[in-house]
Amino acid sequence: YIILGPWNHGQWGRSKGDSLGKISFEKNTGVDFREMQKNWFEYWLKGIGNGKFDEATCFQTGSNIWKTYTTWPAKEAVIKNLYAAKNNSCSFLKPTGSPGSVSYVSDPSHPVPYRTQPIEATYGTGSRWRTWHVEDQRFVSTRTDVVSFTSDSLTEDLIVTGKISAHIFASTTGTDADWIVKLIDVYPNLDQTNLLMSQYQLPVAMEVFRGRFRKSFEKPEALIPNKPEEFIIDLHQINHAFKKGHKLMIQIQSTWFPVIDRNPQKFIPNIFEAKDSDFTKATHTIYFSGKYATHIELPVMSK
Structure with missing residues (x-):
């Protein structure tokens, strides 16, 4: 059995779990979890109750409801591909026509921060590290080393339930590169009663992949400069409702400091032995076409 909730580390056990940062869950998910946990232990340890438990109980963010499933990931989900496209757009239609691409310069000496600055000490006064996973991503929107692809507004709710993965076709002028991919829920313009969330960019999945490990984690290999390759990135599992009127965004960057260490962008067999002079700028290119x-x-649930 599995229970999945919308918490940061340990939040299920120490708080009501009614929100995370600016994101409201509209119910006390931590209290709910502890009640489910209590019922489970009472049956298996004391024989109290009928012992009927759902295989998977998962909180669905966006719609803010608990959902149950006979398997996890949910077998009812159907895979749909969300494609990056020209003009910084994305859609469920595979790109056709002439090949397209977008490039950006990644500079390890000026990495993209993982949240807004100043970044406080993790356990210091005013620390925001517990909520950075849901921080509004608009703080990177003016950076030239971050690229975003945004869909049209949804005409109906889109429920994504299960494991998601990114297939990034990219090249670099260097010999190593990191690819950080985010799936973001872009909120619409809202009324005067909820200006706080107007156009909020909520990350619902984020992960990094270091290019040198594209073939093997045991035997890293240098990238070939300017050669397009496919990088498959596990974005883990989510249960999220993108609501009608919202937009989907794919965001890609190559630094995420200090969540991950800086990549020199020059292949060094042991990256921990990289010298200051090894850290160099590189131009990365993301491709979107029929071939790349x-x-x-996205595992999408039917209505």
Whole structure:
């Protein structure tokens, strides 16, 4: 059995779990979890209750409801590909026509921060580290080393339930590179009663992949400069409702400091032995075309 909730580390056991940062869950998910846990232990340890438990109980963010499933990931989900496209757009239609691409310069000496600055000490006064996973991503929107692809507004709710993965077709002028991919729920303009969430960019999945490990984690290999390759990135599992009127966004960057260490962008067999002079700028290119179709696989639930 599995229970999945919308918490940061340990939040299920120490708080009501009614929110995370600016994101409201509209119910006390931590209290709910502890009640489910209590019922489970009472049956298995004391024989209290009928012992009927759902295989998977998962909180669905966006719609803010608990959902139950007979398997996890949910077998009812159907994979749909969300494709990056020209003009910084994305859609469920595979790109056709002439090849497209977008490039950006990644500079390890000026990495993209993982949240807004100043970044406080983890356990210091005013620390925000517990909520950075849901921080509004608009703080990177003006950076030239971050690229975003945004869909049209949804005409109906889109429920994504299960494992998602990114297929990034990219090249670099260097010999190593990191690819950080985010799947973001872009909120619409809202009324005067909820300006706080107007156009909020909520990350619902994020992960990094170091290019040198594209073939093997045991035997890393240098990238070949300017050669397009596919990088498959596990974005883990989510249960999220993108609501009608919202937009989907694919966001890609190559630094995420200090969540991950800086990549020199020059292949060094042991990256911990990299010298200051090894850290160099590199131009990275993301491709979107029929042959090199950068996309994210989304497990979509039918109505």
